[in-house]
Amino acid sequence: MRRQLRRLGLGHDARRSVSTTDENFYRWTQWIFLKVFNSWYDEEQKRARPIDELEQGYANGSIATPDGRPWNELNKTDRRSAIDARRLAYLSEAPVNWCPGLGTILANEEVTADGRSDIGNYPVFKKSMRQWTMRITTYADRLLDDLERLDWPEPIKLMQRNWIGRSEGARVHFATPAGDLTVFTTRPDTLFGATFMVISPEHPLVDALTTDENRQAIQDYRVAAAAKNQFDRTDDTKEKTGVFTGTYATNPVNGAPVPVWVADYVLMGYGTGAIMAVPCGDQRDFDFARRFNLPIPAIQQPPVEWFTSRELEVQHGSRVDTSTWPEAFVGDGVYINSSNDDLQLDGLTSVAEGKSAMNAWLEAHGRGNTNINFKLRDWLFSRQRYWGEPFPIVYDEDDQPVSLPDSMLPVLLPELEDFKPQALDPNDDVTDPIPPLARSTEWREVVLDLGDGPKKYRREINVMPQWAGSCWYELRYLDPTNTDHFVDPAVEKYWMGPADGGDGTTGHTGGVDLYVGGVEHAVLHLLYARFWHKILFDLGHVSSSEPFYRLFNQGYVQAFAFRDPRGQPVPASDVEERDGSYWYEGEKVSREYGKMGKSLKNIVTPDEMYDEYGADTFRLYEMSSGPLEASRPWNTRDVIGMQRFLQRVWRNLVDEDSGRSLVIDAPASEELRKLMHRMIDGIRADMDALRFNTAIAKLIQLNNALTQESAAVGGSPREVVVPMIQMLSPLCPHIAEELWQRLGHANTVTFVPFPVADQSLLVEETIEYPVQINGKVRTRLTVPNEADQATIQALALADEKVIAALDGEVPKKIIVIPGRMVNLVV
RNA sequence: GCCCCGGUAGCCCAACGGCAGAGGCAGCGGUCUCAAACUCCGUACGGUGUGGGUUCAAAUCCCACCCGGGGCACCA
Numbered sequence: 001m002r003r004q005l006r007r008l009g010l011g012h013d014a015r016r017s018v019s020t021t022d023e024n025f026y027r028w029t030q031w032i033f034l035k036v037f038n039s040w041y042d043e044e045q046k047r048a049r050p051i052d053e054l055e056q057g058y059a060n061g062s063i064a065t066p067d068g069r070p071w072n073e074l075n076k077t078d079r080r081s082a083i084d085a086r087r088l089a090y091l092s093e094a095p096v097n098w099c100p101g102l103g104t105i106l107a108n109e110e111v112t113a114d115g116r117s118d119i120g121n122y123p124v125f126k127k128s129m130r131q132w133t134m135r136i137t138t139y140a141d142r143l144l145d146d147l148e149r150l151d152w153p154e155p156i157k158l159m160q161r162n163w164i165g166r167s168e169g170a171r172v173h174f175a176t177p178a179g180d181l182t183v184f185t186t187r188p189d190t191l192f193g194a195t196f197m198v199i200s201p202e203h204p205l206v207d208a209l210t211t212d213e214n215r216q217a218i219q220d221y222r223v224a225a226a227a228k229n230q231f232d233r234t235d236d237t238k239e240k241t242g243v244f245t246g247t248y249a250t251n252p253v254n255g256a257p258v259p260v261w262v263a264d265y266v267l268m269g270y271g272t273g274a275i276m277a278v279p280c281g282d283q284r285d286f287d288f289a290r291r292f293n294l295p296i297p298a299i300q301q302p303p304v305e306w307f308t309s310r311e312l313e314v315q316h317g318s319r320v321d322t323s324t325w326p327e328a329f330v331g332d333g334v335y336i337n338s339s340n341d342d343l344q345l346d347g348l349t350s351v352a353e354g355k356s357a358m359n360a361w362l363e364a365h366g367r368g369n370t371n372i373n374f375k376l377r378d379w380l381f382s383r384q385r386y387w388g389e390p391f392p393i394v395y396d397e398d399d400q401p402v403s404l405p406d407s408m409l410p411v412l413l414p415e416l417e418d419f420k421p422q423a424l425d426p427n428d429d430v431t432d433p434i435p436p437l438a439r440s441t442e443w444r445e446v447v448l449d450l451g452d453g454p455k456k457y458r459r460e461i462n463v464m465p466q467w468a469g470s471c472w473y474e475l476r477y478l479d480p481t482n483t484d485h486f487v488d489p490a491v492e493k494y495w496m497g498p499a500d501g502g503d504g505t506t507g508h509t510g511g512v513d514l515y516v517g518g519v520e521h522a523v524l525h526l527l528y529a530r531f532w533h534k535i536l537f538d539l540g541h542v543s544s545s546e547p548f549y550r551l552f553n554q555g556y557v558q559a560f561a562f563r564d565p566r567g568q569p570v571p572a573s574d575v576e577e578r579d580g581s582y583w584y585e586g587e588k589v590s591r592e593y594g595k596m597g598k599s600l601k602n603i604v605t606p607d608e609m610y611d612e613y614g615a616d617t618f619r620l621y622e623m624s625s626g627p628l629e630a631s632r633p634w635n636t637r638d639v640i641g642m643q644r645f646l647q648r649v650w651r652n653l654v655d656e657d658s659g660r661s662l663v664i665d666a667p668a669s670e671e672l673r674k675l676m677h678r679m680i681d682g683i684r685a686d687m688d689a690l691r692f693n694t695a696i697a698k699l700i701q702l703n704n705a706l707t708q709e710s711a712a713v714g715g716s717p718r719e720v721v722v723p724m725i726q727m728l729s730p731l732c733p734h735i736a737e738e739l740w741q742r743l744g745h746a747n748t749v750t751f752v753p754f755p756v757a758d759q760s761l762l763v764e765e766t767i768e769y770p771v772q773i774n775g776k777v778r779t780r781l782t783v784p785n786e787a788d789q790a791t792i793q794a795l796a797l798a799d800e801k802v803i804a805a806l807d808g809e810v811p812k813k814i815i816v817i818p819g820r821m822v823n824l825v826v
Numbered sequence: 827g828c829c830c831c832g833g834u835a836g837c838c839c840a841a842c843g844g845c846a847g848a849g850g851c852a853g854c855g856g857u858c859u860c861a862a863a864c865u866c867c868g869u870a871c872g873g874u875g876u877g878g879g880u881u882c883a884a885a886u887c888c889c890a891c892c893c894g895g896g897g898c899a900c901c902a
Contacts, residue, residue: 154830158829159830159897159898162829162830162898163897165898185902186901186902263900264900265900265902266900267900267901267902270901270902274902275902282902373901374901522897624839624850625838626838627839631896632838633837635838638837638850638851638852639851640851641849644850645850647864647865648865693840696850697850698849700849700850704849768845772882775844775883777845780845812882815882817844820845821883824882825882
């Protein structure tokens with residue numbers, strides 16, 4: 001890889017090369033983890049603060065303890081859990097994809113549609129396990145809001161917004177025999193239509209809400225739901241399933257009993273894991289109600305068109321009959337059946353008014369409050385693998401996590417003979433995973449002095465996920481060999497500090513000036529890295545509040561691929577085209593199109609291109625074929641065009657036979673000089689905007705003009721050649737440098753400033769105006785640059801072609817756009 | 827199902843609401859040559875996915891639809 005980067009002349013700085021698996025790197029990953037672990041999020045100040053300040057706040061009473069008791073009344077264990085409950089890295093029980101047959105937890109992407117492992121086809125179970133988790137949800141608002149301040153492609157921002165998934169609504173409390181059951185809803189105004197409730201099979205109140213006669217059915221349903229994977233559970237093409245708990249809750253607005261059901265279409269991970277079902281206004285609830293014969297009262301009057309477009313008789317007031325409806329009514333309509341003694345929604349037409357009236361009522365009666373909910377979940381941060389950063393955490397005699405001091409970093413991985421995960425009986429969903437690090441007892445069991453004398457501890461045997469190192473590596477590039485800091489603060493400020501110096505005048509976030517990467521990182525790496533960076537910013541370790549100020553997503557290189565009649569890909573390089581068909585070893589093959597890669601056998605390696613055409617041609621071809629952000633096809637036979645271009649450049653400067661210079665000191669023609677300045681002006685703008693394709697087109701245009709003039713006057717004017725080579729240098733550095741030396745320069749072209757256009761030469765003395773009649777071009781006028789509108793108009797009307805075309809008619813309207821064109825409307 | 831991006835010449839792609847063409851590939855004609863390749867010069871081809879709308883003027887703005895690519899997906 002390094003060899004390939006180097007031979008293509010890519011500006012890769014080996015002195016700033018880092019490896020996230022190097023202990024000198026991951027020592028700082030562990031250090032940052034400790035900063036996260038030893039901090040908490042202050043909701044009032046909206047920032048992370050050191051954990052000591054939480055303890056001080058508890059102690060002096062400025063921060064309420066979780067159960068409200070004074071700090072000095074809490075014992076050691078209570079104090080500890082009061083603090084641990086607020087840490088930004090914390091241990092939690094979370095359901096994961098557990099595959100005993102492989103001995104590891106799998107990502108959702110590694111589980112097949114029928115709930116088995118992608119590799120080995122072993123059963124996968126949903127299992128709740130104690131896992132390290134990062135409290136990224138506390139940053140949801142800031143991660144969302146600060147997107148506005150970043151120079152990122154809008155689609156990527158949108159993907160992050162959708163992923164964070166902010167929605168405004170309300171929490172509503174329904175009384176049940178087992179205590180309040182709280183739901184999250186975005187439509188509190190529809191509460192009068194709530195006729196049943198659905199809770200997730202994992203909801204903590206399931207047992208308490210289940211009556212004895214329904215216990216077996218509920219239990220069976222929960223087991224079945226647990227065996228399903230996420231794919232099955234969220235497959236909305238399947239018919240809804242569910243079981244009644246036997247218990248009724250009370251609708252707070254009208255006192256109606258509402259049955260509580262358990263169904264797996266409600267997810268524990270979103271909202272409160274419980275919903276109020278309003279079947280008349282929500283298609284899922286409507287389907288569920290129809291399936292289980294639950295009532296569907298109407299609470300909004302659908303408009304006339306809603307009925308007519310469904311070929312129903314229009315229903316009004318008491319005649320509204322949902323039993324005739326083919327589907328739920330989702331939209332704005334006048335509220336009906338939505339009033340109680342002190343809340344009247346009936347007659348309102350605005351959902352916004354309905355919501356605010358309902359929210360006020362709920363607050364006043366203590367049955368709910370407005371609430372903002374996010375789709376974003378806290379980040380599961382442990383993995384049961386060998387390769388990964390060990391946590392700088394040990395467990396004490398109470399099995400509680402204790403952070404190691406900086407002086408004990410790095411915590412190195414132990415040497416193991418076998419570092420594969422421990423496989424178990426494929427159907428053993430009871431035994432916990434045994435991470436590879438558990439195998440080294442001497443590594444795992446340690447005696448340490450953490451300030452209160454030598455004691456026995458047990459190391460954390462999970463490791464961090466692969467994202468950990470990439471959450472901050474961009475900072476290490478700034479200062480890769482620093483042994484005292486992960487990055488020197490002054491160095492960070494120099495490279496990544498906000499443009500306004502941090503005084504907030506421009507709102508600039510600071511961060512990497514330009515980050516080029518694929519769109520596949522839109523929500524994982526780019527969200528995790530922003531999260532860590534913001535913690536480091538809050539704690540004062542960096543001056544930038546975002547890691548990547550400007551982001552650019554380059555497109556993929558795609559290529560044709562070919563399959564034989566059996567559907568197997570065949571090597572694209574050996575396919576021949578004959579008579580419009582494609583042939584491989586005498587067999588006709590079919591052509592398709594996809595991302596260049598091994599599986600489609602359509603790879604063209606940089607080395608092949610380097611050997612055949614050279615690095616500069618290869619670079620130009622890649623950049624010229626289309627916009628950087630666009631995925632586009634690779635077509636080897638098009639590469640020749642860029643090679644010819646470079647050969648033409650060469651021949652304009654060097655005589656091929658004798659090798660002598662063809663550059664002359666005589667001035668260029670006025671025309672060529674003007675063209676050159678126009679090209680300089682355009683190329684500068686193109687380069688700034690990363691439009692390399694149009695920059696290259698302009699360079700070709702300039703060189704083509706130079707070719708003509710060179711042939712005419714017997715040499716290439718130096719005043720054109722020099723800027724042209726300067727502009728070629730960033731695109732094709734090797735040939736540019738060679739020609740630069742041949743022009744007699746002792747220095748390197750790389751450090752010569754980019755040419756600047758002479759603005760006075762960008763203005764033409766005469767302008768050619770197209771003259772349109774009713775939008776169609778009929779003739780062209782050449783008009784002096786300084787001609788005013790009236791002059792141009794007079795010239796246009798006096799033109800003989802115009803007179804002929806008008807044929808005596810008088811134009812109704814004459815539009816003259818100075819510098820552009822003339823349009824006559826008749 | 828919802829959302830995003832794109833659709834211009836045989837192909838890859840340009841075009842501040844203002845003459846559809848910057849550039850490259852392929853093609854054709856010429857130039858060179860004994861011939862060819864290379865070179866150089868010249869050149870045809872489309873009216874911008876479809877249908878409406880706004881405008882003096884639409885590839886460009888708006889609406890609907892079609893096709894291709896991508897994201898999210900029972901999110902309450």
